[in-house]
Amino acid sequence: MLKCVLVIASLIITSSFAQHNLPPKEQWLTLRGEEPLVIARGGLSGVFPESSPFANQMALVSGLHNTVLYCNLQLTKDAVGICLTDLRLQNSTNIEDVFPGEHKSYNVNGKIIKGWFSVDYMSRTLFNKLLMIQSVLSRPSLYDGTLPIAAVEDVMGIKPTQFWLNAEHEAFYAEHNLSVSLYLQKALRMMRINFVSSSEIGILKGISGSVNKARTKLVFRFLEATEIEPTTKKTYGVLAQELPMIKTFASGILVRKEYIWPIGQDKYVQPATTLVMDAHKLGLEVYASGFANDAIVGYNYSYDPIREYLQYFDNGHFAVDGVLTDFSPAASQAVACYSSFRNNGKPQPGLEQALVISSNGASGDFPGSTDLAYQRAIDDGADVIDCSVQLSKDGVPFCMDMADLLTGTTVVTSFSARTTTIPEVQSEAGIFSFDLTWAEILTLKPQITNPFMASSGLARNPAFKNKGKFMTLPEFLEFAKAKAVSGIMINIQNAAYLASKKGLDMVGTVSTALINSTFDKQSTQQVFIRSDDTSVLSFFKAKFPNFIRVLTVDTKIGDAPKDALEEIKRYAEVVAIPRGSIIEITNYFTTGLTKVVAEIKASNLSVFVYVMRNEYVSLAFDYYSEASMEISTFVDYFHVDGIITEFPNTAKRYMTCPCRPTQLNPNGAPYIIVPPEIGLLMKMVAPEAKPPTDPPLPPLDADDVIDPPLPAVVETSATNPSGVADGPAAATPSAAVSNVANLFPSLLSVVVLNFFISHFCIVIINTH
Numbered sequence: 161m162l163k164c165v166l167v168i169a170s171l172i173i174t175s176s177f178a179q180h181n182l183p184p185k186e187q188w189l190t191l192r193g194e195e196p197l198v199i200a201r202g203g204l205s206g207v208f209p210e211s212s213p214f215a216n217q218m219a220l221v222s223g224l225h226n227t228v229l230y231c232n233l234q235l236t237k238d239a240v241g242i243c244l245t246d247l248r249l250q251n252s253t254n255i256e257d258v259f260p261g262e263h264k265s266y267n268v269n270g271k272i273i274k275g276w277f278s279v280d281y282m283s284r285t286l287f288n289k290l291l292m293i294q295s296v297l298s299r300p301s302l303y304d305g306t307l308p309i310a311a312v313e314d315v316m317g318i319k320p321t322q323f324w325l326n327a328e329h330e331a332f333y334a335e336h337n338l339s340v341s342l343y344l345q346k347a348l349r350m351m352r353i354n355f356v357s358s359s360e361i362g363i364l365k366g367i368s369g370s371v372n373k374a375r376t377k378l379v380f381r382f383l384e385a386t387e388i389e390p391t392t393k394k395t396y397g398v399l400a401q402e403l404p405m406i407k408t409f410a411s412g413i414l415v416r417k418e419y420i421w422p423i424g425q426d427k428y429v430q431p432a433t434t435l436v437m438d439a440h441k442l443g444l445e446v447y448a449s450g451f452a453n454d455a456i457v458g459y460n461y462s463y464d465p466i467r468e469y470l471q472y473f474d475n476g477h478f479a480v481d482g483v484l485t486d487f488s489p490a491a492s493q494a495v496a497c498y499s500s501f502r503n504n505g506k507p508q509p510g511l512e513q514a515l516v517i518s519s520n521g522a523s524g525d526f527p528g529s530t531d532l533a534y535q536r537a538i539d540d541g542a543d544v545i546d547c548s549v550q551l552s553k554d555g556v557p558f559c560m561d562m563a564d565l566l567t568g569t570t571v572v573t574s575f576s577a578r579t580t581t582i583p584e585v586q587s588e589a590g591i592f593s594f595d596l597t598w599a600e601i602l603t604l605k606p607q608i609t610n611p612f613m614a615s616s617g618l619a620r621n622p623a624f625k626n627k628g629k630f631m632t633l634p635e636f637l638e639f640a641k642a643k644a645v646s647g648i649m650i651n652i653q654n655a656a657y658l659a660s661k662k663g664l665d666m667v668g669t670v671s672t673a674l675i676n677s678t679f680d681k682q683s684t685q686q687v688f689i690r691s692d693d694t695s696v697l698s699f700f701k702a703k704f705p706n707f708i709r710v711l712t713v714d715t716k717i718g719d720a721p722k723d724a725l726e727e728i729k730r731y732a733e734v735v736a737i738p739r740g741s742i743i744e745i746t747n748y749f750t751t752g753l754t755k756v757v758a759e760i761k762a763s764n765l766s767v768f769v770y771v772m773r774n775e776y777v778s779l780a781f782d783y784y785s786e787a788s789m790e791i792s793t794f795v796d797y798f799h800v801d802g803i804i805t806e807f808p809n810t811a812k813r814y815m816t817c818p819c820r821p822t823q824l825n826p827n828g829a830p831y832i833i834v835p836p837e838i839g840l841l842m843k844m845v846a847p848e849a850k851p852p853t854d855p856p857l858p859p860l861d862a863d864d865v866i867d868p869p870l871p872a873v874v875e876t877s878a879t880n881p882s883g884v885a886d887g888p889a890a891a892t893p894s895a896a897v898s899n900v901a902n903l904f905p906s907l908l909s910v911v912v913l914n915f916f917i918s919h920f921c922i923v924i925i926n927t928h
């Protein structure tokens with residue numbers, strides 16, 4: 161039969177890394193006190209087609225050394241076992257194109273289902289004619305049509321430390337003269353299978369006589385509570401109450417994660433059931449399934465897969481014995497690096513620390529720039545909390561992401577008549593803080609930002625959508641002083657426009673507040689002044705020499721020439737740049753990197769990068785849909801000095817974890833998180849399928865960055881209540897206000913890139 165041998169080993173070597181045995185003494189609340197197992201469903205199926213060689217090999221090189229490879233067994237007409245989740249082949253292969261019109265309808269456990277079934281094809285046909293496709297839309301489709309279906313033997317050939325075979329549908333296969341039990345009995349004799357699971361009691365009982373219990377564990381898999389188990393005709397919900405009976409033939413159970421931490425109608429996580437503790441009392445292991453970084457339901461997890469895993473095995477009350485996941489690297493990291501007893505939240509001595517700087521507080525969790533967002537940022541360990549200062553029409557300074565109140569407040573409900581377009585501030589129309597009095601602003605409610613709602617439907621913490629209080633700048637300063645943050649960052653926007661057109665003195669107001677709250681005198685909390693306007697930075701340099709000035713360069717640059725940087729050094733000590741100036745991304749794949757960070761640092765300037773988010777749609781596939789991998793890349797590969805993030809928890813947790821690749825004694829680490837090799841996943845795409853790369857980014861140009869001096873503040877008076885002054889035209893800000901909300905195209909544009917490529921792999925003849 162034709163089989164593919166893939167030439168990925170050499171590619172993978174560069175990203176593989178040493179895995180070490182975990183330290184022996186741990187307080188895991190699993191049945192046996194061992195660390196939870198990471199079970200990779202079809203390998204790294206979150207990136208590559210399920211059970212393909214890419215998927216399986218990547219799961220092994222990028223996860224814990226004892227990662228279990230999980231294969232969902234299906235049988236072909238000639239009783240060959242293949243690894244696919246669905247009985248039907250159309251979701252995961254190109255069979256619709258290869259055998260058009262050959263779909264059938266069958267009765268499977270009382271339900272009529274339609275499609276192309278493995279039982280209708282000889283294995284030779286399937287292996288020779290079909291190629292796999294990614295069945296989940298949020299995952300890369302660029303590998304579609306390049307990889308063959310995997311036989312059970314192919315997965316075993318990769319030599320996983322542990323192997324898990326799941327099998328179902330005994331009755332359906334029997335109608336096609338096939339037997340799952342017979343297949344399993346034969347397989348158990350011929351290969352080392354560590355786990356066999358099934359949702360059918362008949363299958364498990366049928367093979368239990370031929371299982372060496374010391375070698376192979378039998379696991380009963382629960383389907384949805386309302387579905388009926390074929391052997392007993394009871395629902396799985398009822399069987400969940402009959403664990404002692406299950407213990408008679410199984411050593412463990414595999415349940416959807418919602419059996420343990422249910423999700424309510426409101427999509428918040430409800431209190432845990434007693435299932436894990438009940439099962440453990442009986443000596444039954446519990447494995448939880450359904451984990452995927454790109455499908456995190458439960459707002460409590462803030463789209464952070466690590467938080468979700470920790471809820472299952474580091475909650476202080478119980479721990480599941482393993483997690484079945486499409487993204488085994490994240491699960492591996494959660495086990496090895498992030499449990500409370502391995503990561504105490506303290507920096508490790510001798511390790512380079514990048515500052516964790518909030519972006520409008522923890523604005524991923526709560527409405528930005530509110531007391532709730534700032535308190536959360538501090539609780540999450542942010543080193544620096546930030547306030548972007550805006551002014552009301554009557555000159556009250558307060559914290560808010562942008563002068564335009566449309567995204568951060570409910571302003572549209574009451575003041576839509578004040579909508580204006582002010583090209584000096586932003587290109588889109590808005591309702592601006594400087595057109596509303598402070599009393600008017602206080603009638604508004606804060607509003608959480610949802611940057612990925614329109615493109616991907618991902619909402620943030622809706623129960624707190626309009627919660628929290630706005631903070632004036634003096635309130636923010638008093639708050640910061642009272643808390644143990646090591647610094648504050650004050651971001652100043654539109655100062656020239658406000659002075660010349662609105663008669664509002666932004667720099668004067670901010671300085672007065674800083675002096676009044678004695679930030680100019682203290683040395684315990686560092687003040688950072690951030691602006692995209694060099695004249696604002698000059699003002700603060702003259703007045704407060706101890707403050708650190710941060711210049712925002714918000715246009716994406718591909719290079720930072722020395723002379724431009726020398727010019728910038730006259731104004732700033734730090735340059736804040738967007739992620740896209742460091743790593744180039746095409747269709748969610750990293751495709752290249754710039755030298756910008758190294759160049760800036762070589763000029764003795766520091767680099768902050770913005771803005772980090774948890775949601776998988778903000779991440780390149782190379783990070784396996786997990787934000788800490790991106791942070792790892794910026795901190796330990798590029799060595800940036802600060803991370804500006806809407807989710808300080810994710811960044812701080814990485815900074816204090818024992819798995820950083822830069823640590824002094826990597827051999828003593830339980831696991832090493834290695835930043836992805838930039839461009840590796842794209843290298844694995846067949847040449848014909850590669851999308852065109854974007855044109856190179858322009859270099860940093862000092863002329864674009866340096867601004868004219870701040871204009872004088874024009875007089876406005878009560879006779880001019882509209883606040884519109886006839887002052888000199890404000891200088892156009894050097895860097896256009898960019899909407900950093902979404903550096904990525906909508907997900908759909910990626911999904912439509914559906915390439916069908918053949919013969920990417922080296923095909924060899926294998927007499928099977």
Ligand SMILES: *[C@@H]1O[C@H](CO)[C@@H](O)[C@H](O)[C@H]1NC(C)=O
Binds near residue numbers: 246295
């Ligand atoms: C397969 O595709 C059908 C629709 O074509 C869908 O209803 C089903 O959920 C898919 N199954 C899987 C396992 O993705």
Ligand SMILES: *[C@@H]1O[C@H](CO)[C@@H](O)[C@H](O)[C@H]1NC(C)=O
Binds near residue numbers: 335336337
């Ligand atoms: C199963 O085997 C029986 C007897 O050998 C045969 O009559 C029947 O047609 C077969 N069914 C299928 C679906 O192959």
Ligand SMILES: *[C@@H]1O[C@H](CO)[C@@H](O)[C@H](O)[C@H]1NC(C)=O
Binds near residue numbers: 430
């Ligand atoms: C999840 O968040 C909701 C809303 O904040 C809260 O009521 C609930 O207790 C949280 N669930 C868990 C398990 O902490």
Ligand SMILES: *[C@@H]1O[C@H](CO)[C@@H](O)[C@H](O)[C@H]1NC(C)=O
Binds near residue numbers: 634672673676677
């Ligand atoms: C100055 O600070 C004090 C508290 O230290 C506060 O009560 C007062 O309102 C502040 N004044 C100004 C102008 O910010």
Ligand SMILES: *[C@@H]1O[C@H](CO)[C@@H](O)[C@H](O)[C@H]1NC(C)=O
Binds near residue numbers: 762763764
């Ligand atoms: C950077 O600073 C170091 C030490 O302060 C100095 O030796 C070096 O010349 C500086 N480099 C540049 C490019 O200014």
